[in-house]
Amino acid sequence: MRSRLRTHFLRPLRRTLGRVTDRPAAQQPDWPDAAVVAEVVSELRTLPPLVFAGECDALKERLGAVARGEAFLLQGGDCAETFAASTADGIRNTIKTLLQMAVVLTYGARVPVVKVGRIAGQFAKPRSSGMETRDGVSLPSYRGDAVNGFDFTPESRIPDPRRLLRVYNTSAATLNLVRAFTQGGLADLRQVHAWNQGFVRGNGAHQRYEAMARDIDRALAFMHACGVDPEAFRTVDFYSSHEALLLDYERALTRTDSRTGLPYDTSAHLVWVGERTRDLDGAHIEFAAGISNPVAVKLGPTTTPDEALALIERLNPLREPGRLTFVSRMGSTKVRDALPALVDKVTASGALVGWVCDPMHGNTFEAPDGRKTRRFDDVIDEVLGFFEVHRALGTHPGGLHMELTGDDVTECLGGSGGIGESDLPIRYQTACDPRLNHQQSLELAFLVAEMLASHSDQ
Numbered sequence: 001m002r003s004r005l006r007t008h009f010l011r012p013l014r015r016t017l018g019r020v021t022d023r024p025a026a027q028q029p030d031w032p033d034a035a036v037v038a039e040v041v042s043e044l045r046t047l048p049p050l051v052f053a054g055e056c057d058a059l060k061e062r063l064g065a066v067a068r069g070e071a072f073l074l075q076g077g078d079c080a081e082t083f084a085a086s087t088a089d090g091i092r093n094t095i096k097t098l099l100q101m102a103v104v105l106t107y108g109a110r111v112p113v114v115k116v117g118r119i120a121g122q123f124a125k126p127r128s129s130g131m132e133t134r135d136g137v138s139l140p141s142y143r144g145d146a147v148n149g150f151d152f153t154p155e156s157r158i159p160d161p162r163r164l165l166r167v168y169n170t171s172a173a174t175l176n177l178v179r180a181f182t183q184g185g186l187a188d189l190r191q192v193h194a195w196n197q198g199f200v201r202g203n204g205a206h207q208r209y210e211a212m213a214r215d216i217d218r219a220l221a222f223m224h225a226c227g228v229d230p231e232a233f234r235t236v237d238f239y240s241s242h243e244a245l246l247l248d249y250e251r252a253l254t255r256t257d258s259r260t261g262l263p264y265d266t267s268a269h270l271v272w273v274g275e276r277t278r279d280l281d282g283a284h285i286e287f288a289a290g291i292s293n294p295v296a297v298k299l300g301p302t303t304t305p306d307e308a309l310a311l312i313e314r315l316n317p318l319r320e321p322g323r324l325t326f327v328s329r330m331g332s333t334k335v336r337d338a339l340p341a342l343v344d345k346v347t348a349s350g351a352l353v354g355w356v357c358d359p360m361h362g363n364t365f366e367a368p369d370g371r372k373t374r375r376f377d378d379v380i381d382e383v384l385g386f387f388e389v390h391r392a393l394g395t396h397p398g399g400l401h402m403e404l405t406g407d408d409v410t411e412c413l414g415g416s417g418g419i420g421e422s423d424l425p426i427r428y429q430t431a432c433d434p435r436l437n438h439q440q441s442l443e444l445a446f447l448v449a450e451m452l453a454s455h456s457d458q
Contacts, residue, residue, distance in 0.1 A: 109448075206442070325356055373421075
């Protein structure tokens, strides 16, 4: 398989990556100075990789297990990372939240969980409009810290390609912390109680988590008494991901692996193409087709089965397990109608892809005060609909793709904390889309663990 992949990729590599610039590229910044862009890209090409090809291959193997129904993908993190919020405390809280969710899913559903963060690179966002208007003043939209500033001033909103160098440096620092946290003791299952410390204590999810943690403690104590203390209990494999949106950055960080001669985007272990940029003839799909990382594509409710099959043909013609993941983002009112035909036709084709649910992006609306928000009940309902579709078709609901934070924000309505519209201004801190807070994320994990356990019993 490896030699076939090498032959498949190497021959068209230069042509494919070179053609990216010839294809229409949606959602790219209007950089004011092409010479500065060229200078930044040239510097990025000389910098060390952020991740390594072998790590990407390891993730691809694990995603192959997801596609086969042997594992579950948990992917989560910030809607849009910011330079200011990329602190040790913020990163640690996000990691702790994902570790808690993963252990709930593993313990409750008895299924291996592949852990991937929306982290160390999620600094750019697509926007529905290129301009933002406030009080009669129009300025370029905020496209993430990778492009321009959040402050609504003419100076802040000018796209600056030099920010891409700060994206690289901040991502490198973030990955150092992530590796230290996940390999240096924070992820030790014997610390399962400590993952709950520092968070706001409440009812429901926290009490359930503490009860589960006590059960895990007893199980670990029994195994230790029996002389069993595997390394897997002390560290976790944690991978990075982001949307491959800014092609100047992604192409500059694409490297040829010295082991295989294959190209990898070394900005992250996994990159995805969004709903707004998945044009089959566009530059983003062309780029994704030319790299060897595992890749994902977001599929909205207008996606047709023929489009899904065409994406498989473009992105995974050799049907390599774990290479391609489809992330459905339908909305709670549409998932039960729009998803079945896609899953049915792709399954009938014999293609093996991972099916993952993003219950966030299809459920956003504007609160009366103008803030974007989401209802926790809508998020749950879309996940439930996702599971119902797979149960009816006899296929595997392979994972969750979430926008969440370990911080105690008030951005999404509902949950056991009872966040209402009047609570939104209290701690509304997102730079773009609303995120689940720590308690809502933990509640969701328990509900999904129950859905998974029920699904496996069918």
